[in-house]
Amino acid sequence: xxxxxxxxxxxxxxxxxxxxxxxxxxxxxxxxxxxxxxxxxxxxxxxxxxxxxxxxxxxxxxxxxxxxxxxxxxxxxxxxxxxxxxxxxxxxxxxxxxxxxxxxxxxxxxxxxxxxxxxxxxxxxxxxxxxxxxxxxxxxxxxxxxxxxxxxxxxxxxxxxxxxxxxxxxxxxxxxxxxxxxxxxxxxxxxxxxxxxxxxxxxxxxxxxxxxxxxxxxxxxxxxxxxxxxxxxxxxxxxxxxxxxxxxxxxxxxxxxxxxxxxxxxxxxxxxxxxxxxxxxxxxxxxxxxxxxxxxxxxxxxxxxxxxxxxxxxxxxxxx
Amino acid sequence: xxxxxxxxxxxxxxxxxxxxxxxxxxxxxxxxxxxxxxxxxxxxxxxxxxxxxxxxxxxxxxxxxxxxxxxxxxxxxxxxxxxxxxxxxxxxxxxxxxxxxxxxxxxxxxxxxxxxxxxxxxxxxxxxxxxxxxxxxxxxxxxxxxxxxxxxxxxxxxxxxxxxxxxxxxxxxxxxxxxxxxxxxxxxxxxxxxxxxxxxxxxxxxxxxxxxxxxxxxxxxxxxxxxxxxxxxxxxxxxxxxxxxxxxxxxxxxxxxxxxxxxxxxxxxxxxxxxxxxxxxxxxxxxxxxxxxxxxxxxxxxxxxxxxxxxxxxxxxxxxxxxxxxxxxxxxxxxxxxxxxxxxxxxxxxxxxxxxxxx
Numbered sequence: 001x002x003x004x005x006x007x008x009x010x011x012x013x014x015x016x017x018x019x020x021x022x023x024x025x026x027x028x029x030x031x032x033x034x035x036x037x038x039x040x041x042x043x044x045x046x047x048x049x050x051x052x053x054x055x056x057x058x059x060x061x062x063x064x065x066x067x068x069x070x071x072x073x074x075x076x077x078x079x080x081x082x083x084x085x086x087x088x089x090x091x092x093x094x095x096x097x098x099x100x101x102x103x104x105x106x107x108x109x110x111x112x113x114x115x116x117x118x119x120x121x122x123x124x125x126x127x128x129x130x131x132x133x134x135x136x137x138x139x140x141x142x143x144x145x146x147x148x149x150x151x152x153x154x155x156x157x158x159x160x161x162x163x164x165x166x167x168x169x170x171x172x173x174x175x176x177x178x179x180x181x182x183x184x185x186x187x188x189x190x191x192x193x194x195x196x197x198x199x200x201x202x203x204x205x206x207x208x209x210x211x212x213x214x215x216x217x218x219x220x221x222x223x224x225x226x227x228x229x230x231x232x233x234x235x236x237x238x239x240x241x242x243x244x245x246x247x248x249x250x251x252x253x254x255x256x257x258x259x260x261x262x263x264x265x266x267x268x269x270x271x272x273x274x275x276x277x278x279x280x281x282x283x284x285x286x287x288x289x290x291x292x293x294x295x296x297x298x299x300x301x302x303x304x305x306x307x308x309x310x311x312x313x314x315x316x317x318x319x320x
Numbered sequence: 321x322x323x324x325x326x327x328x329x330x331x332x333x334x335x336x337x338x339x340x341x342x343x344x345x346x347x348x349x350x351x352x353x354x355x356x357x358x359x360x361x362x363x364x365x366x367x368x369x370x371x372x373x374x375x376x377x378x379x380x381x382x383x384x385x386x387x388x389x390x391x392x393x394x395x396x397x398x399x400x401x402x403x404x405x406x407x408x409x410x411x412x413x414x415x416x417x418x419x420x421x422x423x424x425x426x427x428x429x430x431x432x433x434x435x436x437x438x439x440x441x442x443x444x445x446x447x448x449x450x451x452x453x454x455x456x457x458x459x460x461x462x463x464x465x466x467x468x469x470x471x472x473x474x475x476x477x478x479x480x481x482x483x484x485x486x487x488x489x490x491x492x493x494x495x496x497x498x499x500x501x502x503x504x505x506x507x508x509x510x511x512x513x514x515x516x517x518x519x520x521x522x523x524x525x526x527x528x529x530x531x532x533x534x535x536x537x538x539x540x541x542x543x544x545x546x547x548x549x550x551x552x553x554x555x556x557x558x559x560x561x562x563x564x565x566x567x568x569x570x571x572x573x574x575x576x577x578x579x580x581x582x583x584x585x586x587x588x589x590x591x592x593x594x595x596x597x598x599x600x601x602x603x604x605x606x607x608x609x610x611x612x613x614x615x616x617x618x619x620x621x622x623x624x625x626x627x628x629x630x631x632x633x634x635x636x637x638x639x640x641x642x643x644x645x646x647x648x649x650x651x652x653x654x655x656x657x658x659x660x661x662x663x664x665x666x667x668x669x670x671x672x673x674x675x676x677x678x679x
Contacts, residue, residue: 039404039463086654089658090654090657090658093660094657094658094659094660094661095658095660096654096657096658096659096660097657099402100608100653100656100657101654101657101658103604103605103608103653104650104651104653104654104657105650106601106650107605107646107647107649107650107653108646108647108650108651108654110643110646111643111644111645111646111647111648111649111650112350112643112646112647114641114643115350115354115641115643115644115647118641118643119354119641123641232595235595235596236467236471236596239404239467240467242463242464242467243464243467243468246461246463246464247464282479282482282483284475284476284478284479284482285475285479287471287475288471288472288475288476290471291468291469291471291472292468292472294464294468295454295465295468295469295472298454298458298460298464298465299454299458299460307461
C-alpha cells in the first residue's frame with residue numbers, strides 16, 4: 001500500500017466531510033458572537049441544501065451547464081438570508097426566546113422544503129438528480145506537492161471557499177471595528193449601546209450572516225455529496241456544526257479545527273477497512289467514533305466553555 | 321386547588337390558543353398558495369382523527385411518547401438546562417426495555433413488564449445523567465454533550481439490537497415475551513385493534529408527578545431555584561452541582577420511559593434505526609407549546625399528536641403534502657415565542673380590558 005497516497009486521500013476526504021461543517025460553524029459564530037443563540041443552524045442548512053438542489057436543477061434545465069452549481073450556491077445564500085430573518089425578527093425585535101425561535105427555524109425548514117419539493121416535482125420526495133454537481137479543482141503546481149497536494153490542493157471549490165471564509169471571518173471579528181462592535185454587542189450590549197453601537201442592527205447583521213453561511217454549508221452537501229435534496233440530506237450536520245463552534249470556543253480558527261476534527265473522525269471510518277485488525281470492529285462503533293471522541297476531548301482538554309456573556313438574552317434598553 | 325385552576329385561567333391560555341389559530345391560518349395560506357383547498361385539508365385531518373375508533377386510538381398512541389419527551393425537555397428547562405438529548409435517552413430507553421423484555425425469563429406477567437419499564441426509565445436517566453455529570457463536574461456545555469450522546473445512543477442501540485437481540489434475517493429484534501407486554505387487549509378490542517397500552521396512563525401520572533415534584537417538594541423548589549439563578553441558589557446553601565445531575569437524571573427517566581412504552585406497548589420489538597426517530601426533538605416543540613408546564617404539555621402533546629397523525633389523512637383526503645403540518649407546528653411555536661406579535665393581534669381586545677399587569 002502506498003502510504004503517501006493513502007494519507008493524502010484521507011486528508012482529502014477529511015476536508016470534503018468538513019467543508020459543510022466549517023461554513024455552518026462560521027455562521028454560528030457570527031450569530032452567537034452578536035449575542036443571539038442559533039440552534040436553527042440545522043434548519044438554515046436544510047434551506048440551503050434545498051435551494052441549491054432546486055436552483056441548480058433549473059439552471060441546468062436552462063442550459064447553464066457547469067455554471068449551474070454556482071447559481072445553486074447563490075440561491076442558497078439568498079434563501080439563507082431570508083430564513084434567518086424569521087429568527088432575527090422573532091428573537092431580536094419581538095424578544096422571543098432565542099432557543100425557541102431557533103427550533104422554529106428547524107421545524108419550518110423540514111416542513112416547507114419538502115412541501116415545496118413535492119409541489120414543484122409532482123409529489124416526488126426529492127429533487128431530480130443533478131447532472132452538473134461541483135467538480136474537484138486541482139490547483140496548478142501546488143497539487144503536485146506530496147500528501148498536501150492530494151490532500152488539500154485537489155479539492156472542491158467549496159472547500160477552498162470555506163478556508164477563505166475562516167480567514168476572512170477571523171480577520172473581520174478581531175481586526176475590524178465592525179468585528180469589535182459585533183463582539184461588544186454579544187458581551188455587553190448596554191455598554192455597546194452607550195457608546196453608540198446600534199445593538200439591534202448589529203444583531204440582525206450577525207444573524208443574517210449566519211443564515212447565509214449555514215445555507216452555503218447546506219448547499220455544499222447537495223452540490224458535492226448527494227447531488228439531490230431529500231428529507232435526509234441534512235440530518236444532524238447543523239447540530240454537529242454547533243458543537244464545533246462551542247468546541248472551538250466561538251473562535252473561527254478554533255471552530256475550523258473542531259470541524260476538521262469531526263470531518264477526520266468521519267473520514268477515518270472509511271479507512272479502517274484497510275487494516276486487518278480493524279475488520280473485527282463493529283461498524284456501529286466506527287459510526288460512533290466522532291461523537292465519542294468529541295465527548296472525550298471536551299471532557300479531557302477543553303472543560304468550561306466560554307460563551308459570549310450576553311448570549312441568549314434579548315436586548316432590552318430599559319433594563320439596567 | 322386554586323393554583324391548579326390558575327393554570328387554566330384566561331391569560332395563560334390565551335396566547336397559546338391565539339397562536340394555534342394563527343398557526344393554522346398560516347398553514348391555510350400556504351396551502352392556498354400551493355393550490356390546495358385548506359378547508360378540505362383541515363376537515364379531512366380532523367375526520368381522520370375523530371372519524372373512527374381505530375384512528376382515534378392510534379392518535380392516542382401517537383400522543384403518548386410525545387408527552388414523555390415533552391415532560392423530559394420541560395423538566396430540564398425548569399432547572400435551567402436545555403435537554404436536547406431526549407432523542408438519545410428515548411432510544412436507549414427503548415433498547416433497555418427491549419433487552420429486558422426479550423432476555424429476562426421466568427418472571428410473572430405484571431412484574432416482568434414493570435421491570436422492563438424501570439429498565440427503560442433508568443437507561444434514559446443514566447444517559448441523561450452522563451450529560452448532567454459532565455456539565456456539573458467539568459462545566460462542559462450540556463447541549464453539545466447531549467447532541468453527541470444522541471448519535472452515540474442511536475448507534476449503540478443499533479449495535480445491541482444487531483448483535484444480541486436480532487430476529488434472524490431481519491432488520492429488527494425478536495419480539496418481547498408476552499409477559500413484558502403492556503398492551504391493553506380489551507381496550508384495543510374496543511378501539512378496533514388500535515394499539516392501546518398502559519403507557520398512556522403512566523404518562524398522565526408522570527405529568528402529575530412532575531407537577532407535584534416541581535411545585536410541592538423541597539427538592540423541586542431547589543431545582544427551580546438553581547434554574548432561576550444558580551448563584552443565588554448556591555448562596556442559599558443549595559448544592560448546585562448535584563441538582564444539575566438530579567435534574568438531568570429525572571429528565572432522562574421521562575424520555576427513557578417514553579421509549580420503553582413504545583416497545584412494550586406498541587411495537588413489541590425494536591427496529592434497527594436507519595435515522596434518528598425524532599420523537600425527542602419533537603419533545604422540544606411539545607414542551608415549548610405547553611409552556612414547560614406538565615398540564616400544558618398534556619394539551620400540547622395532544623395537539624401535536626393529532627396534527628401529526630391527522631396529516632396522513634390530510635394527504636390522502638385533500639392531496640396536501642403532510643409536511644405542511646410541520647410548517648403549522650413551527651408557526652404555532654413562532655407565535656408563542658414571539659408573544660409580542662400575538663399581543664399586537666389582540667390589542668383591540670386588550671384596550672377594552674383593564675390595564676395589563678406589570679410584570
